[in-house]
Every structure is written in structure tokens, then in C-alpha cells.
């Protein structure tokens with residue numbers, strides 16, 4: 001027996017709205033990679049129009065009626081564990097969130113953030129926070145209004161209503177409960193590493209290598225770890241990202257640094273991890289919750305896993321070093337695998353989040369979480385952001401921030417209106433380590449296989465347990481189903497200690 005007509009019609013309506021989003025995604029990709037600067041004005045109008053159309057389609061009364069009919073259908077709701085029940089749960093969630101926002105607020109936020117992103121870029125170039133400040137103020141106000149429309153439980157706070165949009169179920173209290181002990185443990189690891197007398201050589205990170213050859217090399221690696229170029233592309237952009245419109249058309253971007261192959265390789269493996277998640281979603285569910293990723297944190301777990309657990313491992317470089325020689329010839333002669341492995345794992349506190357190593361990265365996120373929580377609660381005036389930022393960098397990383405360009409103006413997120421987003425980077429990092437431990441338990445000889453260039457067992461393992469499920473499970477349930485436990489920082493801390501301490505001559 002087929003699904004009831006109301007369910008078929010509901011999915012059809014959802015797919016129509018998704019098509020608009022998918023069209024915008026290609027236009028956004030084009031804007032970052034191909035579009036001439038002159039196209040900006042009309043492109044932002046094209047995107048705003050599509051956003052409005054998508055909002056109209058997904059909040060249509062008929063969608064609500066179909067949802068209610070489906071929910072009342074005993075056959076559809078019979079099995080609480082079925083994919084259909086999960087799809088209905090997620091469709092209800094999306095509909096109820098979307099209809100809580102008045103179209104005027106959606107449009108206002110789109111308009112304000114599109115101008116703010118431009119002003120932020122200019123302010124960052126000039127390292128002049130005062131130019132961005134009025135925009136940030138307005139964005140914070142609009143985000144507080146947005147949060148008020150969504151609402152939050154009595155025990156929670158304003159920030160929670162915004163975070164829910166990126167990580168279902170995530171609250172500030174939970175994040176704090178993870179971050180506080182994690183910070184103490186990270187500090188202890190950092191103190192030992194920074195006090196060590198032995199450290200890996202940085203020589204490989206200062207080696208000039210032809211960027212065209214770098215491009216061919218990282219493409220080969222992306223393909224080898226499992227990114228499917230028949231269903232995806234790799235281009236360059238200022239800020240690497242993974243975009244595209246659906247699982248058969250995934251657009252990755254990366255960037256290259258002439259003196260550091262590991263920059264371009266790391267960002268390519270990272271984005272390829274996101275891309276393999278997208279390619280692993282079921283095509284026949286495209287446009288429905290069962291064909292979408294669970295959350296930003298889970299998405300980030302897939303990218304970090306390939307970038308860090310795989311790309312910065314000794315086994316990966318056992319395979320990768322002879323590959324390097326094939327591409328770069330004499331330029332890389334005299335660099336043994338062990339030295340490149342060391343160079344990929346140098347720990348050095350710095351000002352810039354996107355350049356941070358695995359040991360300091362999460363400190364950058366903790367600073368941003370504290371600040372955005374205070375901005376959104378009204379406890380921190382946007383005008384005081386630079387001072388508060390610099391103070392936290394003193395406390396967390398013992399650094400004196402030299403200017404706002406390398407301080408509170410470095411990230412694009414707040415100018416895009418994204419509050420509640422940052423912690424998903426750390427949640428993803430922790431999830432990656434926990435999933436990787438589970439994969440090592442499940443797949444005999446996993447790491448030895450990397451040394452032979454065999455990455456398919458890991459990709460297939462992730463595909464079966466994470467990618468192919470779409471949004472059937474919420475983040476916490478997915479973590480328990482994949483790893484057998486709720487999210488914990490311990491696997492990540494074990495990962496750091498077991499890898500970094502020997503490299504720094506520590507036991």
C-alpha cells in the first residue's frame with residue numbers, strides 16, 4: 001500500500017520550496033566563485049526574491065493543513081521509529097519555526113545583513129570597528145526580535161531560540177556545561193605543550209610549492225578519500241565552503257597558500273568531508289527532511305573527521321608522502337613522512353580562528369560563545385565588543401590582540417546575522433573524535449588501511465550510519481546510535497594527548 005495522498009501532497013509541497021532554495025544555492029556559489037563584481041547589486045535582489053518565495057511556499061496555509069491531516073492519520077503515525085514519523089516530526093518543526101517569523105522580519109534581516117556583510121568586509125580591511133558597529137547593533141536587535149518570535153523554554157535564555165536553528169536541542173546551559181571542563185583540560189594540555197623543549201620542525205610549512213600543482217594534488221586527495229567528481233566540483237574562493245544544490249551537484253571551494261601546501265590540503269579535506277555528507281544523502285528523498293543533513297554540528301563532525309583524524313594522522317602521511325613526490329618531484333625531496341606529519345600538528349596560539357591548530361581552535365570558539373551570548377542577552381553593548389574580545393583573548397590564549405582586523409572583525413558570521421552558530425564548530429570537533437573512536441573499534445585495520453591509501457571503509461561506515469539517514473535522528477540520538485554514548489569531550493582529549501604529546505617529547 002502506498003503512502004496516503006495527504007503525505008504525498010505534503011512532500012510535493014516541501015519539494016517545491018526546496019527547489020527554490022536549491023536554485024539560490026547555485027546562485028550563491030556562483031557569486032563566490034565566478035560572478036564579476038558588477039553583478040553584486042542584481043544578484044542580491046535575485047537572492048532576496050528567491051528567499052521570499054521560499055518563505056511563502058514553506059509557510060503556506062495548505063502546508064499546515066496537509067501536516068495536520070498527516071498527523072491525524074493513524075497509519076502514518078503508527079510506528080514512532082519509522083522514517084515517515086521522523087519526516088513528519090521534522091516537517092512540523094520546520095513549519096512551526098517558519099510560520100512564527102513574520103515575512104517583514106525575514107525580509108528586513110535579509111536586507112540589513114546583506115548591507116552589513118559588505119560594511120563588515122570594508123571595516124575589516126580598514127581594521128575599523130566603528131564602521132561596522134551600527135550594523136552590528138541593528139543585527140543584534142533584529143536577532144533579539146527573531147528569538148522573541150521563536151520563544152524559548154522558561155529554564156532557558158534568548159540565545160537558545162537562535163541556536164535551535166543551527167543545532168536542534170542545543171542550549172547555552174548545555175554548551176557551557178561542555179565548555180567549562182573542556183577549557184580547563186585544554187589549558188592543561190596547552191601548558192605542557194608550550195612548555196616542552198622538543199617540537200616538530202616547521203620547515204615543510206615554509207616550503208614554496210607551485211599552486212597549480214597544489215591544486216592537482218588536493219583534487220587527487222579529495223577524489224581518493226571518496227569525494228565523487230561526477231556529482232561535485234572543486235573551485236577556489238576567498239573563504240572555502242561547501243555549497244551546491246543537492247546530493248548530485250555538490251560544490252566545494254578551497255584556497256591555496258603558495259608557501260604552505262597544508263593550508264590548501266586541510267581546507268580541501270575539510271570541505272570534502274562536508275561534501276561527502278551531502279553526496280551521501282539519499283537522492284530519492286531530496287527536498288524532504290530525510291534527504292537533509294541533521295545539524296551544523298553533525299555536518300562539522302564529518303569535515304573535521306577527514307581534516308583532522310585522517311589528514312593529520314601518521315598513517316595518512318605514510319601514504320601521502322610518496323604521492324607528494326609524484327606531484328612535486330625534487331621540490332619535496334628530503335622531507336620524510338614523519339617530518340610532514342609533525343608539521344601538520346604544530347601547536348601555536350594565534351589570533352585567527354581559521355588558522356588555529358587542533359589544540360587551540362576550541363578556545364577561539366569559547367570566546368565567541370561567551371560574547372554572542374552576552375550580546376544577545378543585552379548584557380554586552382555592541383560598542384564594547386572590541387574591548388571585551390581583547391580581554392577574553394588575554395584570558396584564554398594569553399595574547400594581546402594588535403588590532404580589530406585580527407580581533408573582533410575577523411569572522412563573517414555575525415554580519416550574516418548568524419548568532420548561535422559558533423558552538424557547532426566545537427560540538428562537531430568533539431563528535432568527530434567520538435565517531436572516529438567508534439569507527440576504529442568497528443573496522444579492523446582502519447588506520448593501517450590509510451597507510452595504503454584505503455579510505456573507502458571509513459567513508460562507507462559513515463555513509464551507512466550518518467549520511468544515508470538524513471534527519472531521521474536528532475543530533476544527540478544520532479551520536480548515541482553511532483557511538484553508543486552521548487557526546488563527551490573525552491575522546492577528543494584522548495585524541496589530542498595521544499597524538500601531540502609524543503610529537504612534543506612528552507609522556
Ligand code: ZN
Pocket residue numbers: 270274300303
Ligand atoms: Zn566546516
